[in-house]
Amino acid sequence: MNNWKDIFKKNTEISNEELLKYLDNDISEDEMHTIEQKMSASDFENDALEGLAQFKSREKIISTTDIINQQLKKQIAKSNKRKKKRKIEDQQWLIAAILIILLFSIAGYFLIHFNR
């Protein structure tokens, strides 16, 4: 009766390796059942496996995943670089503003001092 608890068991993650092994049928009956139980607890995993099974080959799944991940990394690096550049530019404006204020203060001081 204890097995019944698995019906509403909290969803546990399925790794990419498990997904690919399942698609290749390269696992024992026990492992297969474990993965299917995780699938039955999550629509996300369930839909994903259905879709992945429609790919022409497992290699294509792996290579497409790699391409997307590489693209994501590039995007993040670009975004971080842009943010850093913006930060430096902001700092440059701040330094310029401080210098101008300082310059005016010194000029003002000398103006008042020599007018006396």
Add this chain to the structure above:
Amino acid sequence: MIQQAFKHITDTELLKKYQSDQNKEWLGILLQRYTMLLLGVCMKYLKNEEEAKDAVQQIFLKALNELGKYPVEYPKSWLYKIACNFCLMKLRDRKEYIAIEKIPALSEIQESGTEINTERELNLNLLEAAMGELNKEQKTCITLFYLQKKSYQQISTLTGFSLLQVKSNIQNGKRNLKIIMEKKQSF
């Protein structure tokens, strides 16, 4: 490699880290956990490898822009919702209305947290009584799957149902069980 190093950090923690230092690297680690799953979901609905790839890239762009702006409690469920919604829009553009019906309604997509409550409150007597009210096919598939720990393929061989029928009997059976149990609990 990077994924392995951050394996112990949960999605919610990664999101919090991003919100505190605005470093998108955290989002990158989070999103890469779901690349393959999202690719599968998009392929299921769009049925084209290239379009599925483009769809995941678009979903990631949206995620990079929006994950920091709005409070997201369960990033995994949020990503699934976004993917379903994106595919729905794509299919609408293609005017493929039949395929759209197969997409789960967004309200049906559960947040991860709801499962925990059900598990905690699970009353075995109530479950047994609810099982008796399921139809024969669903009851057989659920019993073989959860109690006897048979795989979909084994159940298909034993019952003569197709793999798809086995899966849907289990999913629909689970959903019906929940409804029956909730009804019984409210009495």
